[in-house]
Amino acid sequence: MLLIHCPYCEHDRSELEFRWAGEAHIARPETIAEISDEAFAEYFFLRDNDKGVTYERWRHIHGCGRFFNAARDTVSDRFLMTYKAGLPKQPVADVAATEQTIETYEQTEGDAR
Amino acid sequence: MADVATRTTPLRGTHGGSASVRLTPAAPAERLSLRAASGDVAALSRALGLELPERPKTSASAGGRTALWLGPDEWLVIDEGEGGLMAACAASGALHSAVDVSHRNTAILVEGQGAAATINAGCPLDLSLKAFPVGACTRTIFGKVEIVVLRTGEEAFRVEVWRSFSEYAFGLLAEGATDAAL
């Protein structure tokens, strides 16, 4: 079982209490009524779906109820960091550089943070 | 025909436990789901007669009332005495949202040497006294249902659960109690 650090509860909690909520740091266009269909589709439907480090929104739905942001490696399933909603994108370069990418999540399951 | 309505509780008549754990449906209580911003907490605390906790996983009790921190601006307030929580909040003068959830929840008291192990049968939370001391509380998950758990003593917990889930919660706690006594 993964433990996820909730920045509001300030505690590592079981993954069972959390729900994924899509890609993070997507800003709603301020002139949304005027943008082209292509620009709207880009904002509304299209996601990067990167392999590797991604920034995601998560919600501690069965805990404090808060949305927050997380940097997660989609290959290792490892949470690199979590931080409160509203904060700018936090760099993970230092964290990522020290982590060896392992191809199967079973190998990292035990020591996930 | 009787002219008085008789109150029935969702877990009426149920009892359970094992050699090391007692499971008891709690008496009906008044409950409030309270939301407020940090600037309004002091006035609400004064009106309720207790200090609304502002740290994660903490609770505060006074005069038969207990306030449980659920989130940064959310509390579950339980009154086991005279009641009057809504009126107290309304008189506070502070901006807030209060919803009476007295009948949404019911509670199960889990007491005895195996109490923590019983809850851990369906909940991965660390319930050791170090991580979850007396007075600690949180919303979490128990098997398939959401609960709010409050440690009322070294070997005593109050498990708040939505009433329609209470039979399931009681059943799983009874299983856990049996396992805890092995």
Ligand SMILES: [Zn+2]
């Ligand atoms: Zn939380």
